[in-house]
Amino acid sequence: MTILEGNTDIMETSEQSYQIKNDKQTLRESVEMAMSDYFDRLDGQEAIDLYELVISEVEAPLMEAVMAHTRGNQTKASIALGLNRGTLRKKLKKYKML
Secondary structure (H helix, E strand, O other): OEEEOOOEEEEEOOOOOEEEOOOOOOHHHHHHHHHHHHHHHHOOOOOOOHHHHHHHHHHHHHHHHHHHHOOOOHHHHHHHHOOOHHHHHHHHHHOOOO
């Protein structure tokens, strides 16, 4: 079990997604709903560069949360994220966190 900011208990499900114990949406379900809402709001316009849009919207707060959790320790953050430390630094620079 992992504790996130605000003492929210989460647990890992068998599908490798994370769900809040009190039956809130999984991260996957949240993304599905957000994308559905995004497509609804396009109002006929063409969707462009969705992959980069979604990755940047998710990756930046992920980096912020992990760096806060590790108190800025890049080695611990890279281990927690499963990234090479150099890759982590590149991403931190991309999001102006370094």
